Amino acid sequence: MNKPVKTILVLVAVAAIAYLLVSKVFSDNGTAKKDAPKGGPMAQRVAVDVFVVSPLAFQNKITSTGTVLPNEEVELISEIAGRVTGINFEEGTRVRKGQLLLTVNAQELQAQLQKLRSNQKLFKDMEERQRTLLEKEYISRQEYDQVSNQLATANADIQALQASLDKAYLRAPFDGIIGMRSISEGSYVSANTPIARVVDVSPVKIEFAIPGRYSHQLKEGDKITFTSEGNPERYEAKIYALAPNIDPATRTLVVRALYDNKKEEVKPGAFVKVEISLKDVDEAILLPTEAIIPEATGHKVFLAKGGKAVPKMVKIGQRSETLIQITEGIEPGDTIIRSGILQVRPGSNLKVRNINSSTDE
The missing domain is CATH 1.10.287 (Helix Hairpins)
Incomplete structure (x- = not known):
């Protein structure tokens, strides 16, 4: 056999071996793909922390925000036209009911x-x-x-x-403090010209709103506590009036309480934080706030059952900084997912890392 023929045979043999090796590699890849786990994201286990529900004693409170209103308030106006001939008050001072405040020239009427x-x-x-x-x-x-x-x-x-x-003699309609005047002696006033504002600030009214579901739990005479904006001191007031209906737009009930304000430290118009203590609950279902998922139709949690995530709609009650009361949808002993919520989907396989209970909170 001459040299060129041997060379050709060697090349053919090398090509055959290379073909067999490539076929083996592709064959192995196909087998690997067939043996790969099926199911996509659901088949992957999501690492979560869970919370085992157990009832706890709970101090039931309502918190709200409100506004301080004066007990009485009126804008003094002139009911007749004429020139102001006498101003008988100083701005920011206390006036008594019936006290003469302003005189309008009425010589023609007197004649x-x-x-x-x-x-x-x-x-x-x-x-x-x-x-x-x-x-x-x-x-x-x-x-x-x-x-x-x-x-x-x-x-x-x-x-x-x-x-x-x-009507030419303007008198204080009630005891109070008169504000800043908008006229001067010698000014010409017409009917309905504003003069000044008289405000009764002792007592003051605290107006706030509560969720409608608590409307049956409050009554006249119940006490509230509140703090005024910029003042850490806590004050106590007594409810004297509740609106006759729940606002259909906000689903809230407007409530007013009365605070004596003898020292006049609470100013009308101030923003206040209100707290109302309701009946304490001996065995309440409380969940960590991070376990609650708000939705358009309500609130949802994920339960861990049989190693899988199961969604459950719940109704919530009161809340603190870290816990939310559940009034419907959860029972003692249920296991709630509290972390990894964003990765969890209905039916997800779960890998539980940590287990906590109510007593651990």
Whole structure:
């Protein structure tokens, strides 16, 4: 066999061996793919921490935010037109009910009143003379009635004018503190011109709202505690009124409480945090806040059952910084997933890392 032929045979043999090796590699890859686990993400186990539910004693409280309202508040206005001739108050001072605060020039009304009183005296004298004559039958009943009607008309005109004249003297409608005035002496005011605001700040009202589901648990006379914005001191007030209906837009009930505010330390308009203690629950179902998943239709948790994740809708009650009360959907002994929630899907296989219970919280 010559040398070229041997060379060709060697090349053919090498090519055959290379073909067999490549076929083996692809064959092994196919086998590996067939032997790979099926099922995608569901087949992979999700590492989670779980929480075993056990009932705990729970101090049931409602927390809310509200606003301080004055006991009474009114904007003083002038009911007649005229020039201000007297201001009888200092801004920011206490005033008493009935105290004269402002005088509007009413000389024209006073002149008219004086004229009417003169006419009244004239008609009264005439009526007395006509009555004497009527008793002696010197005049007819019709002549007497004419003078009597003139007297009655004069009396009515005086009463009407006196009512208008009284409006020239602006008086405090109740005890309180008068605010900043918006007019000066000598100013011309018209009807409905604002003068100043009078506010009664002792007591004050605390207005807040609670979820409608607690409306049946509150009543007049119940006590609340609150703190005012910028002041750490806790105050106690008493509920005096509850709205007759739950707001259909917010599903809340408006409540008002009264605080005596004798030292006037709580200012109207301030923001307050309110806390109401309800009946304590001896055996409450409490879950860590991170275990609760809010949804459009309510709240959901994942239970660990048989190594798999099972979703469950729940109803929540009160909450603290770390725990939420569950009122419906969970029973003692249930195992709740508390971490790894974002990776969990219904039916996910679970790998439990840590187990906690209520007593560990």
